[in-house]
Amino acid sequence: MPWSSRRYFDAEPESVGHARDFVAVTLTAWGLRSVVEDVRLCVSELASNAVVHGTRDDHGFLVRLDTHDEDFVRLEVHDSRDVQDSLRRVRVRHSAETDTAGRGLRIVDLVADSWGVEARRPLGKILWARFRAFPDSPEQLVGHVAELPPDASIGTEVAVAPRLLDGREQPSRARRALQ
Template identity: 65%
Template structure:
């Protein structure tokens, strides 16, 4: 229904807001206002995780968006190869109330209609999430 789009971001803190803006502009161009806020927040969380935990020094991350009649799929690709290493796969954490980090994937789990992790070739991983699309004129959008 739409052409998938992607953009590479450098490994620097400013890239988080740039990735969020990229997602918002893409969804607006596609006429998808319904999931925009949830997607933007999940881009922030997944891009932050990629920047802090998933990128090799000097490497950035890639954000990819795709949509069909039913779902928007958000992917954040990183460069850290977790296969055969001591790097843990992304998982929902259970931080204490006083912890200031560790809630990112919990937020993604609450806002998205599904999420997961896939290996990326030749190295790295893809953390994806999906959201009900609600294209104008679709049943979800009207109901």
């Protein structure tokens, strides 16, 4: 069944975290936990780029998720920068180890099954990424195991890892690509 959801965010650094939360909640509600970690990582990179490089004054960015392609989730981040200027600059960089920026699209390239950029009218562009998704099922996923640090208290963020039936953690493509 095809699903689609979108949300507008202000062009502020805090919005990147809100975009990560939006995709995690949406994909979990759709029963697609298998891609949550990968899509969260990619939306973080693309939303960060939109905030820093892709928005005009008084414009934010839009995050859209859909499952119209069978077996795939499509993530889109829409920005508002002038089309010709911004399309020219979209490319994967090969940063040096000492560089503090410039790895975002490299990460998207490693984690997503495919990605690209399209012009958006009247202004801006759409950076998109596709991820092969497998629906949650009792055969695939028993539940989520939260690993709490010893000094955990209320409000502590926890790592939630999907577990296979035999108890092994199901690694995400993001974790495998960045190891």
